[in-house]
Amino acid sequence: MPLHVATRADDADKHEFDVNQLIYHKGKLYSAGDDGKIKMWAPDLKFLKEVQAHPCSIFSITIDDNAIYSCSNDGTVKSWELETLGEKKVFLEDKEVEFWKVKYDKGVLYIGDDQGNVRMYKNSEKFYGSINVAIPVKDLAIKDNLMFASKDNDVIVTDLNLQGEKPQFGIKATIMGRGPLALVDNKAIFMSRDGKDIIVNQIDEQQHFREIAKVAKAHDMIINGATAVNWDGNLWLFTAGWDKVVKQWKVANDSLKADGSCNIDFIVNTMVYGDKDQIYAAGGDGHIARLDL
Known part of the structure; x- marks a missing residue:
């Protein structure tokens, strides 16, 4: 069956305003x-529960096995219970900055802000150190020791060494492009500076980057959401944005090939993959939909 909308959040349960982030974790979807x-x-997409986590916009959420972490333009990062959504604590507070992105990966919590700083906490609790990537951190992705950060013009790739008492790092590459970022296997996928082209880079064994595919004008308008996944050895990319079209792409043999699309009646800000053959998209006016293949 082609890509299609299988179910959506009820209007009575959805967010009042735009959705900025989706996370799928152990059979539950979380939205902010x-x-x-x-x-x-x-x-x-049956509604389970909610919490008024911040007084204003939540830019990003991430999750580990013990908590959800949220960041906002109120200058705080907070943590929440997984099952109850009860508040655990104000994890970080700095009224001089806006925290734009939180990302958990392999025992480390990364927190990016509007001044280009990325703070790191080991085991999601103990402050480990911070680095500056020279651009506001709107999107963030991690693959092994490589950290990808982006805003509107460049993707900054940083080589991290997190084995010592303090983080050691060096800039690995600066690549023209912007988020959303999507990593799958040894592929790094991001958008062109105008937000309409999709660019696929291969990461080789020496961690060098080589552009292997580009789809010009992949969407008619700016792409806001992307998610990539390996299902049974097949690599898939899903993208969507201002044109209200969700597109499916097959990533194979150094190419990116269109493999279906689905019109949707809202601007998409964020996407995440769920269980096999299921994709979630969310965005304008609080709408959330699940698309099945």
Whole structure:
């Protein structure tokens, strides 16, 4: 069956304003938006519970096995119980900055801000150190020891060494492009500076980058959301944005080939893959939909 909308969040349960981030974790979907709320959903988008996490927009959420972390333009990063959404603590507070991105990966919590700083906490609790990537951190992705950070013009790739008492790092590459960022296997995928082309880079064994595919004008308008996944050895990319079209791409043999699309009636800000053959998209006016293949 072609890509299609299988179910959506009920209008009575959805966010009041735009959704900025989706996370899928162990059979539950978590969403965060401009209404300052985190909401929890079953895979079929049945509403489960919510919390008023911040008084204003939540820019990003991430999750480990013990907590959800949220960041906002109120200058705080907070942590929340996974099952109850009860507040654990104000994890970080700095009224001089806006925290734009939180990302958990392999025991480290990364927090990016509007001044280009990325703070790191080991085991999601102990402050380990910070680095500056010279651009505001709107999007952030991690693959092994490589950190990808982006805003509107460049993707900064940083080589991290997190084995010592303090983080050691060096800039690996600066590549023209912008988020959203998507990593799958040894592929780094991002958008062109105008936000309409999709660029695929191969990461080789020496961690060098080689552009292997580019789709010009992949969307008619700016791409806001992207997610990439390996299902049964097949690599898939899904993209969407201002044109209200979700597109499916097959990543294979140094190429990116269109493999289906689905019109949707809202601007998409964020995407995440769920269980096999299921994609979630969310964005304008709080809408969330699940698309099945």
